[in-house]
Amino acid sequence: MLILICGIGAIIGSFMLRASAHDHINKVFGYRTKRSMKNRKLWEISQVYAAKMMLFAGIANGFIGGLIMIATRFFPYKNEYYLFIELLWVIVMWSLVFALTEKKLKEADND
Template identity: 40%
Template structure:
């Protein structure tokens, strides 16, 4: 399971990296309220999340390979933990980056007025 999930993560990240969505939409790409609130945030969310998904896909795949030496139940638990952890990590890192960008934009707006 870990190998399949890791490969899927990598492929999805590669797809968004190679062909990022051109417009803000609710179907394709990294979609959270913060990412969809502004064009610059949207573009950064696509760029950064796709790079992280490829990195995390490799790591999750590695956990899946390690699972070959474990019992079925332990391999499944390891895979679920890896997928869950890196999914949460993806959102926290991307949202953190977008929050920093929002703050910087707000500071620029204050200084420009």
């Protein structure tokens, strides 16, 4: 269930980031890291690229979360560590979004 909820949240966040891509650099909303706030060009790149990655992660999490919900209807889990496995998956997906976005920013900053 956690994976599905985080997937839906990531999809909504993706649309919000895309909407803020052309706004001014701010310290309240958007993909904010030291590198992304360095200049306007990197700010726009970070917002658009992070939005794409979040959309992909959201769709993947939504799909996987939906499959898990369907599977648990037929095969109920009896493992108390199930929540920790879901949480680990969500952390891995968000870490990938962050790492790929920072890699893209580093490449853009070097150009």
